[in-house]
Amino acid sequence: MSANTNYAYTSLANIASGPHARWRRILLIALIPMLCAFVYIALEPSAIPSYKGSQYPYQHNVSIPDGDTSMAAVIKALYEPILHPVAAANFTDDEGQVYRLHGEPRFKQKLGKKVLVLDIDSRPLNKPGQLMDDELVWKGGEGIRALSAGMLSHYTYAMIHGYDYKFVRAPDYEDRWGTWVKVPVMKEALKTHDYILFMDSDVMLHFPHLPLEWLLNYWNLTKETLIMMSLDPDEPQNYDSRGNRYLNTGFVIAQQSERTQEMFKVWAECPDEGRYQGCAKWKLEMFHEQAAFGNYVRYDFDRPEDVKVLPCVEANGAPEAENRGGCKGTFVRHYWVNKGLVSKALSDQVMQYFVPRLHQLYHKSGGDHVVNAKGNYRLQGAEMIELTNEEKQALKNDEGKNQKDEGW
Template identity: 65%
Template sequence: MAQYSYTSLNNMASGGRGRRLLFLVAVPLFILGMYYTYHRNMYSKPVVNSPTVIKALYEPILHPVDAHNFTDEDGDVYQLSKAPRFRKKLGKKVLVLDIDSRPMDGPGQLMNEHLEWKGMRPLAAGMLSHYTYAMIHGYDYKLIRAPDYESRWGTWVKVPLMKEALKTHDYIVFMDSDVVVHYPHLPLEWLMNYWNMTEETLVMMAIDPDEPQNYDSRGNRYLNTGFIIAQSSKRTQKMYKDWANCPSNTRYKDCSRWKYEMFHEQSAFGNYIRYDYNRPDDIRVLPCAEANGCPEAINRGGCKGTFIRHYWIDKGQVSKALGDQVMQYFLPRLHQMYHDPASETIVDAKGFRLDGSELIELTPEEKEAHKNEHGKNQKDEGW
């Protein structure tokens, strides 16, 4: 714990010193306020660059891309199984991608002109968390407002649009709106090292919980399409093309059933595509415990979402997750900001005693006698 020095009460006793401090603080604040007001009126937007603020908040604690291990909040250590493939940040080669065909312009939704914390819908919270993650690490970010399929369930739109995104970026990270990265200071590059994405890997997907509805026609568990890391290549393009065309029944008989039947594009991938693209490194299957589910789903196959949290069990948790995502990093910075000017902001009056309306400085003997009276006449921490 850092040692902080506090301003003694007798040093603050002079009204003149207090007035001088007030003057020294008030003048620059007044000038800054006038400057901010001028620019706000001139340009109708804040002077502060928001991406810069976000980067400054997280940069001191970013996890190294090529680190050999990571320790989570429970103290569990996750180690790379081999030398890291990615040793430098990929920057704009990575696209964090949201895809949705819904209007999203109602109260509490992302496309509405006004959005407040109270009343924000989970879909908006999820997409804002994706945008934040991209800003933290310098990745590109896009929300594609997709056209609707005329004769398929809405979630199918993600397949052809991921295919298009892979034409402009080396890697894409697609997340459903109820998915969040639990440790936003953890780079995607580290996760791809940990999960062993090779040059031949097409996609990475997490396996679904071990439950009856999550098995395909061959008795294997589905891979969840709510979180996908894809790598650009000709073979990846072909795979996405076959996936998008699956319901035509041209290549895959009876795939049209998944146009509307659960789980739509995920079922099509699970019953057909995964078996065509079965080279050893084509599809990297991620553990449910690490890249699916959330703590509330721990009793469903251990899918606690260590790194990637998918709140299919309770979408209402997404807004809380966004708050935690910001506050767990902002709070230490705020705490340090509070203590940095401690000699000016914290007054230590413990060397005095109260006598009616008067503060009387303790003698050395009285200070010694008071050492064992800590917390007298108080509840613990005010509770």
């Protein structure tokens, strides 16, 4: 599927600079300590050994293209060796749970720039700790506002997988709540890209090495699918007027088609009540555009593949919300329980990949810096005395005396 040239739209295609162009520098400030180590690992010829049986099989060395020392190149080089294959038959999460494809995968090659990772906001975001401020520091996660951390993770995910990325500062509606702006912007984005991945700023993909193509295969996005969204938790406030649970508009995957354009058009126009009487109440009343979609739009677009409903456990919530209908966010974390956890999640998202690689490097070069004196020597005053064979055996029998477990 390619962009439909009949769509008279150029503005997103022409966004090549602007506020989001500063993000390279902001992300560099946030991650520079780890990147220094990344570069060292990248340039060490045999730093990363095979890591068989692991969720992260480091079977190849990192390599940076000659002459390209940009941050984007470093990030891509860091993750490239551990990217999960697009058409893999299964995926094992960090708890050992195995997720398997059902049938032949539709997507077998990377989609690249056909995918747009999209952030949308109408606020200036230029206060201290916010994304568009001139300076941003980490300070243990306290120096960055949570929602800015979320958008940085979206930007990083796009770089890792070679997708396009745009931040759109949308104009405000005069008569409705700010979250409504996402609907017309998504509609326009689908005129320039085959697929869009939109996330609210408190939403993150938990496994940045897992490509969107694999998730599209797993969730079975067909050629007829217009949109994918997750169920909200099974709670009274999350039901529409017909007794069905709302679909959460904080995480949206949409596929370009004329029917998709029509769906987004009627969705954006819902409060005008030309087609849906009673929809004006959702201009300002919770849950705004989500309630409009849930009460009206999805019942108009009801072909079997039009709207793909994703499980709440996989594409909504976070571990802190597991007691709310099991919505623990296996693949997609939505931190509506505690938005303050987003900056921590950004740190975890990087460190879950960096720490195992640093650990493997430590073991690989252990012969140079690990000295095993225990079991071969004993301490006597200020001296280290080599043990006899009898003393070595006695020491084994007494191992652990006068010690506590690590960290306790």
